[in-house]
Amino acid sequence: MGNPDGPYSFEQRLEIDRLERDLVERMGEANPKRLAHSLSVARTAEELAITYGVDPYLARVAGILHDWDKVVPRDELMSRAKALDIDFGVDLALVEPLLHGVVAARELPEVYPELPSEVFQAIERHTIGACDMTSLDAVVFVADGIEPLRTGTIGIQETRDMVGKASLDELFWNSFVGGISYVLDTRRYLYPGTVEIYNELVLRRSGR
Ligand SMILES: [Fe+2]
Numbered sequence: 001m002g003n004p005d006g007p008y009s010f011e012q013r014l015e016i017d018r019l020e021r022d023l024v025e026r027m028g029e030a031n032p033k034r035l036a037h038s039l040s041v042a043r044t045a046e047e048l049a050i051t052y053g054v055d056p057y058l059a060r061v062a063g064i065l066h067d068w069d070k071v072v073p074r075d076e077l078m079s080r081a082k083a084l085d086i087d088f089g090v091d092l093a094l095v096e097p098l099l100h101g102v103v104a105a106r107e108l109p110e111v112y113p114e115l116p117s118e119v120f121q122a123i124e125r126h127t128i129g130a131c132d133m134t135s136l137d138a139v140v141f142v143a144d145g146i147e148p149l150r151t152g153t154i155g156i157q158e159t160r161d162m163v164g165k166a167s168l169d170e171l172f173w174n175s176f177v178g179g180i181s182y183v184l185d186t187r188r189y190l191y192p193g194t195v196e197i198y199n200e201l202v203l204r205r206s207g208r
Contacts, residue, residue, distance in 0.1 A: 007050070007056055007057075008056075008057055012057050015061070015114070016057075016060060016061065016064070019061060019064045019065060019112075020039065020042075020064060023035060023038055023039070023064055023065070023068075026068070026071060027070075027071045030071050031070075031071050034067055034070055034071060036149055037067065037147065037149055037150070038063070038064060038065075038066065038067050039064065040147040040148060040149045041063040041066060041067075041140070041143045041144050041147045042059075042060050042061075042062075042063030042064040042143075043060075043063070043147075044063070044143035044146060044147040044148070045059035045060060045062065045063035045139050045140050045143035046059050046060040046063065048139045048142060048143055048163065048168075048171075049136075049139050051163065051164050052135060052139065052168045053135075054135045054136055054139050054168075055136065058116070058118055058119055058122075058136055059122075059136060059139045059140060059143070061115060061119055062118075062119045062122040062123055062126075062136065062140045063140060063143055063144075065104065065108060065112075065119070065123055066101065066104075066122070066123050066126045066140055066144060067100065067104075068100075068104040068108060068123070069099075069100040069101075069103050069104040069107070070100045072100065072103070074096055077096065077099050077100060077103060078092050078093065078096060078099065080103050080107075081099050081102070081103050084103065084106050084107075086099070086102050086103065086106070088191065088193065089192070089193070090191070090192065094189050094191070095189075095191050097127070098127045098128055098191060100127070101123055101124050101125070101126050101127040101128070102124050102127075102128075104123050104124075105120045105121065105123045105124030106124075108120055108123065118134065118136050119136075121134070121136075121137060122134075122136050122137045122139075122140040122141075123140070125137045125140075125141065126140050126141050126144050128191070128193060128194060128197070129141060129172070129176050129179075129194070129197055130197060131197055131200045131201060131204070133172055135168055138168050138169070138171070138172040139168065141172055141175060141176070142159065142168075142171045142172055142175045145159060145175040145178065145179065146159050146160045146163075146175070153178075153182075155174075155178035155181060155182075156178065158174065158178075159171060159174045159175050159178060162174060173201065173205070176197075176198070176201070177198070180194060180198060
């Protein structure tokens with residue numbers, strides 16, 4: 001209580017500082033916008049976590065690292081995904097925008113073995129979602145969609161306005177469907193796995 005560093009222990013504070021420094025080194029020059037986005041997602045995830053009773057440390061840490069591999073060139077990311085036997089059931093080139101989370105989730109445990117597996121799962125799920133999102137997964141997914149530096153479409157603003165009023169489940173559902181709408185609006189390729197998750201969630205939500 002009264003800790004100026006927020007809800008964290010000394011060790012957690014050190015780890016957050018270290019991860020932020022590593023991120024600055026990794027993307028500060030190559031992609032300062034991505035760096036700012038990542039740090040903003042981390043803060044937003046931390047706030048959401050506090051609001052919804054999720055561990056803010058895990059949310060903050062997952063937020064910092066969620067786009068770790070977003071700065072890897074497209075071809076290299078695809079070859080890493082192939083080397084890791086990552087299988088989306090479709091040509092990897094079609095799902096290239098979704099790969100960075102999955103590849104990072106497989107590679108980061110070696111870089112940061114001290115972090116628990118929940119953090120890596122949240123990173124893996126931040127682009128695609130899942131039928132059985134944990135609260136931490138949902139917090140990171142939603143934070144990625146609504147962090148304040150993201151230009152607000154109507155859908156994003158709607159989700160922002162729901163924070164603290166709706167359940168975390170509802171927030172995730174809104175963000176998830178908003179993501180699909182965006183893909184449709186911009187006439188992009190929609191990954192069939194996303195449609196499967198969508199349909200499964202519709203059935204679960206209607207109690208079928
Ligand atoms: Fe992101």
